[in-house]
Amino acid sequence: MSGLVLKLGPKERVLVNGAVIENGDRRARLSIVTPNAHILRLRDAIHPEEVTTPVRRVCYIAQLVLSGDADLDEAKPQILRGMEQLSQVFTDPDSRAQLGRATEFMVEGQVYQALKALRTLLPREERLLAAAAG
Numbered sequence: 001m002s003g004l005v006l007k008l009g010p011k012e013r014v015l016v017n018g019a020v021i022e023n024g025d026r027r028a029r030l031s032i033v034t035p036n037a038h039i040l041r042l043r044d045a046i047h048p049e050e051v052t053t054p055v056r057r058v059c060y061i062a063q064l065v066l067s068g069d070a071d072l073d074e075a076k077p078q079i080l081r082g083m084e085q086l087s088q089v090f091t092d093p094d095s096r097a098q099l100g101r102a103t104e105f106m107v108e109g110q111v112y113q114a115l116k117a118l119r120t121l122l123p124r125e126e127r128l129l130a131a132a133a134g
Contacts, residue, residue, distance in 0.1 A: 004032040004039065004112065013042040018068040039112045040066040044119065054089070055118065055125040058082035062106075062115040072109060079106055079114070086121065095124055 008023040051060045064070035105114035
């Protein structure tokens with residue numbers, strides 16, 4: 001993750017390699033220069049009870065790796081399998097591109113970037129599920 005820049009709001013929390021870091025009273029920018037550092041914005045965290053859809057499930061597994069609660073080598077095949085299953089549902093070009101990016105990042109071990117790409121599918125999944133229910 002060399003070169004990752006986090007822009008934090010006042011009092012925003014971020015998990016870096018298992019340690020929770022809270023920003024001060026002002027906006028801040030942090031440059032993460034350590035490759036493969038595990039970063040998770042706590043405002044973006046998915047809680048276990050919110051893992052109710054396929055995209056959320058794949059995001060949650062990636063999140064567990066970033067929080068240090070799951071081993072990358074064990075979670076990587078699950079995440080890649082989940083993304084393969086998602087590619088059979090998300091057939092529009094933009095979603096396919098996001099899944100392609102997420103897959104490339106996972107293959108490279110860049111879990112934060114993969115999670116970031118996967119999160120763009122959450123609103124689309126919500127729309128698909130709403131259309132299917134209605």
